[in-house]
Amino acid sequence: MKQLKFSELSNIIKKEIKNINLKVELKNEGIIFNVFDGIVRVYGLYEAMYGEIIEFVDSLIGLVFNIERTNVGIVILGDYKNLSEGMKCKCTGSLLKVPVGLELIGRVVDSLGKAIDGKGKIKTKKTDYIEKIAPGVVFRKTVNQPLNTGIKAIDSMIPIGLGQRELIIGDRNVGKTSLGLDVIINQKNKDIICIYVAIGQKKSNIVKNVKIFEKYGAMNYTIVVVASASEPAIMQYLAPYTGCTIGEYFRDRGKNALIVYDDLTKQAWAYRQISLLLKRPPGREAYPGDIFYIHSKLLERACRVNENYVSKKTKGKRKQTGSLTALPIIETRGGDVSEFIPTNVISITDGQIFLVTNLFNAGVRPAINVGLSVSRVGGSAQTKIIKKLASGIRLSLAKYRELESFAQFSSELDELTKKQIEKGKRITEIMKQKQFNTMSVAEISILLYAANKDYLFDIDINKICSFEKEFLNYFNLNYKTLRNLINNNGKEEYIEKFKQILKNFKEKYR
Secondary structure, three states, rough: OOOOOHHHHHHHHHHHHOOOOOOOOOOOOEEEEEEOOEEEEEEEOOOOOOEEEEOOOOOEEEEEEEEEEOOEEEEEEOOOOOOOOOOOOEEEEEOEEEEEHEEEEEEOOOOOOOEEOOOOOOOOOOEEOOOOOOOHHHOOOOOOOOOOOOOOOHHHHOOOOOOOOOOEEOOOOOOOEEOOOOOOOHEEEEOEEEEEEEEOOHHHHHHHHHHHHHHHHHHHHHEEEEEHHHHOOOOOHHHHHHHHHHHHHHHOOOOOEEEEEEEEHHHHHHHHHHHHHHOOOOHHHOOOOOOHHHHHHHHHOOOOEOOOHHHOOOOOOOOOEEEEEEEEEEEOOOOOOHHHHHHHHHHHOOOEEEEHHHHHHOOOOOOEEEOOEEEEHHHOOOOOHHHHHHHHHHHHHHHHHHHHHHHHHHHHHHHHHHHHHHHHHEEEEEOOOOOOOOOOOHHHHHHHHHHHOOOOOOOOOHHHHHHHHHHHHHHHHHHHHHHHHHHHOOOOHHHHHHHEEEHHHHHHHH
């Protein structure tokens, strides 16, 4: 047998080393040591980031929620029943993203942006992170453009501007969801993309709301994000952030978007559940210490951005503003706004629309308490004609609320007080509005004029609604040009023509 020399052996080894196809792969792996209620605790993921996606067997993923000295707490996004102690998992190095784009319009998606409406997979070209830092002060623009809701009481007394965050708050079953649906339905043909986020609701209610959108043609410009009551707490927690990311896509490209969070109380409950399972220290009402932050970081992302921000996001292609308007909904108990979550969200938002049970039961719908409701920035964004006409309405209603308790003693009141009470009753009646019956700027304007100038005094209280219906039919049929002019530019100069229109109609009405 021939014996190889050392140099020959060395050359053979070098040649073999060159031919070896080595792939270096760094993995940060960990081992599961505890699984319970959708929460997994893992040893070994020393480089994990908060919010990072962790990959388990069968492509199952989870989000890092707790980073402790000896282990990492992960919330599973899916069915965790196949996971057990001793299994391995690994870091992916990426944060959670969801699909965004025009392809989502008209679709119903879950908290991860996956289609659940049975219309097939959504083929989007882009994705974006669900949690982002809100635009800074230098990139924000003044809220000075109106978002017309089509609801008389809101557009006249609690106006909302594009980029505003207006809270809808009230007890259970007082019309909060109905109000949100009405605002979305009224955006038809107004070039505003709407996102409706349903959190912790029954599936039957969500299906009913989607059918309402389809009936009124709202699904042509609406995206519905669903995390129903039967879904895990983590999905209910993520749904608002997913909806916000989808809305930001349109805002950052110079479009106007509207998002309704229905409702953030249930998101707070879901976050509390997750935090307690992770054994975080409970605070007031058992909520974790950062409960304020989860809502503030969400709602701060709703704003109107300036041309520089849009240009930066679109690489200089567009020089225009964009906006994301948020209407978060919060549920109270017994009308108590001093509870932890309501006070938190009130302090974050730019005003609130407060719905009360006693008005709802009395047939005043929408049941808006004008005294407790406020819009902190909407006045500067209000349509000029409505702003001019609505100035006396709120004052008249406030006086009526003060004198309402004395109305039963009408025989002992002076004539001025009686007149104020009668005027207040008629304004209250004219502010009533049926669901899904939104109105244009022109229709609201001429009704406000009629209420302000006492054209309703000679009409019986019980006939105000029928008078309104007949009058609007007459106005829309005979003054289409004027109506279109008011709807397009909302100038104050058209007010002068209202007097003759009402005079002509009242002669016919009598």
